[in-house]
Amino acid sequence: MVKVVEVKESHVQERPPPSEPEFEIVAADPEADGYDITEIIKMLKDRSQAVEFEAESPQE
Amino acid sequence: MSSEIIYPVYIEWRAIVGAIAHAMHGLPHEVIGFLVGRPFVWNGTTYVYIKAALMGKANASETHVEFAADSLADIVQKLREKYPDEELVGWYHSHPGYGCFLSPTDLASHVNCFTMPYHVSMVVDPVKGEVAFFRVNSVNDYEQICSAVVRRRRDG
Numbered sequence: 001m002v003k004v005v006e007v008k009e010s011h012v013q014e015r016p017p018p019s020e021p022e023f024e025i026v027a028a029d030p031e032a033d034g035y036d037i038t039e040i041i042k043m044l045k046d047r048s049q050a051v052e053f054e055a056e057s058p059q060e
Numbered sequence: 061m062s063s064e065i066i067y068p069v070y071i072e073w074r075a076i077v078g079a080i081a082h083a084m085h086g087l088p089h090e091v092i093g094f095l096v097g098r099p100f101v102w103n104g105t106t107y108v109y110i111k112a113a114l115m116g117k118a119n120a121s122e123t124h125v126e127f128a129a130d131s132l133a134d135i136v137q138k139l140r141e142k143y144p145d146e147e148l149v150g151w152y153h154s155h156p157g158y159g160c161f162l163s164p165t166d167l168a169s170h171v172n173c174f175t176m177p178y179h180v181s182m183v184v185d186p187v188k189g190e191v192a193f194f195r196v197n198s199v200n201d202y203e204q205i206c207s208a209v210v211r212r213r214r215d216g
Contacts, residue, residue, distance in 0.1 A: 041084065
């Protein structure tokens, strides 16, 4: 049996990157040397800021 | 536009914090997941906008992680239901305590699964407290790339 699946071609649309005023740049890594996330880890340890938790389980 | 810089990667705050929290919850084991968003082009430069991080069910140890057999079907269903206008633009995994880089196995996984030049890999080290983004050119060649973390203003 052959199962037909739709393969959607990726269309790269023109759109300016996120910027003010619609977006706030929270952090940037212009030198491509990575982020220091120790403050975020501390924040998550101190109190579970679940409101910001957006890594989603597929089972939700 | 207020800035002339176009980063190759923009990730929403909630997505990167979610991936970091996932990596912390997974300790001491590695975790793995997908990055959901879209590629765009502006002034001739292609960038990806990452909207969400989807956790993957995994078989993992402290130095190895792979998607569980039924993980991909769950991810595809979630993508269709919640992010019908988005696509998979990359993946993330954690390196607990040994830093942000791509191993030969990571490179092979990326090349096998992500074939578009804008596809990215994000590595989280929740022990050292580091996150980095990478672009893979071939199974032998990858580079760490610039990025920005953004948050949409509520009234923006």
